[in-house]
Amino acid sequence: MPGGDIAVRRDPATLVRVETGALVRVVPTCGPIGSEEPFTPHQLQRLDGIIADAEHATGLRFAAYLGDLGEDSRAAAEQIVASFGEDAAYTALVAISPGQRIVEIVTGTEAALRISERGARAAVLSVIAACGDGDLFGGFTNGIRILTDHAGPIS
């Protein structure tokens, strides 16, 4: 895996999915993968559990993105959703760009039928409340949980 000073490639379509246990960690095909992880192993374990619970409950695909979203943050977030291929329509993405202080929530075409815009807005408000306090992990967990509640269980 390349690292060091290689420039980060901001094209989300180039993300590669690497399975690590139950959680799929998607990393850029190139770019610095430093030793500084944004979350502790315990937090990653909790995030893994929250995503797994949300997917079991709703049948949708949940994803969390942390990083730069570029100039057109909406387009970048939609590209990340599109990178899920067949699951893209059922994907709900919570994307946080701390540098830009932007939160994007994107729901796929089928997921949008389960998660209303009101639900997405509620999740966004919860995420920015946590991120405003510097709690990125709390932003992800709150956002995913609210989206899960609004999507409802598999009928």
Added chain:
Amino acid sequence: MPRWGPSPGAGWRICPCCDRPKAPDRPGDGLRHDGRSRCETAPTIDYRDVVSVWQIILVYVVTPGLIVTLLGVLTVGLGRHRTAVRYEPGQSWEHGDRLWAGVTPVVSVPVADRVGTQLGGAHAGW
């Protein structure tokens, strides 16, 4: 007299220090006749080998201290580089991009005979 336990009997002798009767010698039961102690000094316990003060300090202070220090280094020192990146609102974010997603198979459930055609979502800043 009662402090010496049973009544004197066969084998007892008079202590030269205090002129009190002393029971027959038993292993480990000694009297310190150094001119300053009394006869009722308790039976002494001696190390088989002479142990110095520094050896005692080494066993009871230095060795446990080294063990505690080693455990502390293993617990705190090695995990220090694993601490999460602390985000301060308003500061730049110079760390790599991360994306996490689940692997649970998606369950396709028709929603009231509708077919989704548009992406949904919301965005905001702080």
